[in-house]
Amino acid sequence: MIAALFDRLRQGDRNALARLVSQAARGEHLGEMQAALLPSPSGRGAGGEGNCARVVAFTGSGGVGKSTLIGKLIPLVREQNLKVAVLACDPQSPLTGGALLGDRFRMGNSTDDGVFIRSLAAVSGHGGLAEHLDVIIRLLETFGFDVIFLETVGSGQGDVDVRKYSDVVALLVQPESGDDVQWEKAGILECADVVIVHKSDLPGADQTAAQVRAALDLSMAHAAPVLRVSTKANTGHAELWQTIQVLPARRQQPTAARLLFQAALDSLGQRFDAVERTRDAELEHLADAWRRGESSTPDAINSLLRILTQRI
Amino acid sequence: MDQPQRIVLAKVGLDGHDRGIKVVARALRDAGMHVIYAGLWQTPEAVVRTVADEDADWLGLSLLSGAHMTLVPRVMELLKQAGLADTGVLVGGIIPEADMPKLHDLGVAKIFGPGTSLDDIVSFVQKPRERTP
Ligand SMILES: Nc1nc2c(ncn2[C@@H]2O[C@H](COP(=O)(O)OP(=O)(O)OP(=O)(O)O)[C@@H](O)[C@H]2O)c(=O)[nH]1
Ligand SMILES: [Mg+2]
Numbered sequence: 001m002i003a004a005l006f007d008r009l010r011q012g013d014r015n016a017l018a019r020l021v022s023q024a025a026r027g028e029h030l031g032e033m034q035a036a037l038l039p040s041p042s043g044r045g046a047g048g049e050g051n052c053a054r055v056v057a058f059t060g061s062g063g064v065g066k067s068t069l070i071g072k073l074i075p076l077v078r079e080q081n082l083k084v085a086v087l088a089c090d091p092q093s094p095l096t097g098g099a100l101l102g103d104r105f106r107m108g109n110s111t112d113d114g115v116f117i118r119s120l121a122a123v124s125g126h127g128g129l130a131e132h133l134d135v136i137i138r139l140l141e142t143f144g145f146d147v148i149f150l151e152t153v154g155s156g157q158g159d160v161d162v163r164k165y166s167d168v169v170a171l172l173v174q175p176e177s178g179d180d181v182q183w184e185k186a187g188i189l190e191c192a193d194v195v196i197v198h199k200s201d202l203p204g205a206d207q208t209a210a211q212v213r214a215a216l217d218l219s220m221a222h223a224a225p226v227l228r229v230s231t232k233a234n235t236g237h238a239e240l241w242q243t244i245q246v247l248p249a250r251r252q253q254p255t256a257a258r259l260l261f262q263a264a265l266d267s268l269g270q271r272f273d274a275v276e277r278t279r280d281a282e283l284e285h286l287a288d289a290w291r292r293g294e295s296s297t298p299d300a301i302n303s304l305l306r307i308l309t310q311r312i
Numbered sequence: 313m314d315q316p317q318r319i320v321l322a323k324v325g326l327d328g329h330d331r332g333i334k335v336v337a338r339a340l341r342d343a344g345m346h347v348i349y350a351g352l353w354q355t356p357e358a359v360v361r362t363v364a365d366e367d368a369d370w371l372g373l374s375l376l377s378g379a380h381m382t383l384v385p386r387v388m389e390l391l392k393q394a395g396l397a398d399t400g401v402l403v404g405g406i407i408p409e410a411d412m413p414k415l416h417d418l419g420v421a422k423i424f425g426p427g428t429s430l431d432d433i434v435s436f437v438q439k440p441r442e443r444t445p
Contacts (some may be wrong), residue, residue, distance in 0.1 A: 013366055014364055014365065015367075015394070015395055015396065016364065018364055018365055018367035019367050021367065022318070022367040026315055038429075047411055092342070092346075093344075096338070096341070096342055096343070096344040097316050097344045098316065098341035098342055098343060098344045098345055098346065098347070099316070099346045099347065100337055100338065100347050101346060101347060101348045101349065102348065102349045104348065104349075104350065104362070104366075105349055105351030105352075109350070109351070109354060109355070109358035109361075109362070110358075110361075111355075111357045111358055111361045116365050117362075118365055118366060119346075119348050119366060121316070121346050238326060271361045297369055
């Protein structure tokens, strides 16, 4: 089933992409997906396999205007004939598992084939991001998207995790949020590659920009650009997009060896589950010996790996 | 599998009230669903694109403008064209009795009139659905 979906994905079937993103987000078939997403030996495959997108994360407190801003950037990206996907994360209730995903309606309702907008639920404690984003991003790259915008849950936290998945982190702050001390305390500014003073149509934008600048100058050598943007007054977007494009890409494309290792880890996990279910005598014997201290941990690990590679 | 079901809620047509649809959105979220709120003034084309990209199990369409006999058939036709005929379509709004069979014939799974209780809506969408792979 996964193989059929991947065939369709490579033929440019949007529904297959959407379905695969759902499965990845739920953590289903991850091993098979990792394997299917391995780059072809020749490098750039037919379906844009070696395609490497620019991933830009937008973070900042709730209501600072992340979704609206992304909605305004989409046409600028499209003007350059680049295809853009958006992954918009909103929190999932830890109690019911439910989520209200309300970002996309602020991003405009495009029916342009070069735009893909997907809402994802983020479990708490995951840095304001949906799970398995690495796989989801690779799915989008394989489909041929050139630019990927990530919107994190508006908490102002978790920006360190965001860095792992993105080339550029854009932090949004708004005038008169009185947060200048908090930014420094939380180390939030350090995680930003560009700081956007959004809603700069509101009074106090100059002052906020100066505060951010001063905090950046104080805290470290890194000189993140500080830009003023107003989505309401429609100013600053072209300059912002320009800036984002010339910032160096942070994300390292994983080597084939590392991707293979990831796939191996997933496969080992599945094998272990299968072997454990059968209450395998050798496995139980090994585990007992290890618990009693008769077998050292490194030895026991080697024996375990042997069992897992022999079975199945 | 009790993975959360995904439902897109959209308001097509011209009237601009979203209170009702937001109340429904919250109730469905509290029932454990992933609710994608697509907003007001949606065109049938934009709604169907949203269903596609969001890989939704359900589409809840709200209409009050009386244009249901043009808008709903158009959405159903576009869903079919997009290979999404297996989406469960719910219609909320004031639909004259006489039009209901026509909408059901088009494949609408359920029509919820004004005054439907939230519990009725929630229990209807909580029934598991079969979808094509
Ligand atoms: N004054 C002003 N208001 C804006 C601007 N951009 C967005 N807003 C308003 O800010 C509010 C929040 O915008 P969103 O885009 O939903 O903010 P968000 O950061 O995505 O919010 P969450 O997803 O809830 O974290 C909306 O009411 C917008 O209309 C702007 O440039 N100026
Ligand atoms: Mg948002």
